[in-house]
Amino acid sequence: MEEKNLFFKKNNIFCEEQHGYTIVEILLVTLLIGLTFSVSLPLFGTVINKARQKEATLIVNSVLKAVKANYALEAFLPTKIKPLKKFAIFHKCISEEVAIKGSKVCNSNTIAKADVNDSYFYSPSGNYKVEMKTTGISNSDIIFQVRAIPNGVSYQDKGSSVTGCFNPIGGISNIKEYSFLNVGEKEFMSCFTALQINKAEEARKAEIARKAEEARKAEIARKAEEARKAEEARKAEEARKAEIARKAEEARKAEELKPKCIYWNPRSSKTDPKDCWGWGN
Helix, strand or coil: CHHHHHHHHHHHHHHHCCCCCCHHHHHHHHHHHHHHHHHHHHHHHHHHHHHHHHHHHHHHHHHHHHHHHHHHHHCCCCCCCHHHCCCCCCEEECCCCHHHHHHHHCCHHHEEECCCCCCEEECCCCCEEEEEEEEECCCCCEEEEEEEEECCCCCCCCCECEEEEEECHHHEEEEEECCCCCCECCCCCCCCCHHHHHHHHHHHHHHHHHHHHHHHHHHHHHHHHHHHHHHHHHHHHHHHHHHHHHHHHHHHHHHHHCCEEEEECCCCCCCCHHHEEEEEC
């Protein structure tokens, strides 16, 4: 009876010592880890891109607010930082290599206030280049435009731009944040109204028509001048021929009035007047 119990105990011990995972379980876990990384890494990149873009959005928004405040006070759209310093303080990265290396060369020691004559500057982080300008489609219709584009070799094709504009007509201002699916440098935004665009198109067509009319009149004047010169040349040629004919006629008449030899020495060459024995008309 004791031997039987010992036998069963040995079997139990043998069963308890079995442990580990099968190949299928290991492959399944590896697959789940790979799927987790493949899903999380792009999302992580998107979160980082969005966080960096917020800096650009804040700068563009501050610039537009300062521009609107300046326009309300001065009725003037600036292209440099100086008029905006009354309403906001802008900082920039002043590293000499920021345009190429971007955020890698920007830190707390490379941050300074934007200069009064700056029409563009690099964000304190170095991730963005902020540019400002004005655009007009007529003498009275002018808008202010600003954009923050990704900067640095490692980020310029991966970051998302931010653009904005201000139209004094109606006080319209817009900001556009590009998504992580639409990365890289983007053009300045336009915020002209449909009425302004139509007005500018009509003015453009009128200007084209005016220039075409001027060109037509200039062509008519050119042809008239060419015809006048041709007529003058024709008359001058006729006068020249008439003068030649008159002189020829005078020479003929003078020749006719000269006495003629009517009897030459038969042995002469009849060319020397001394050989003429008789003259007459």
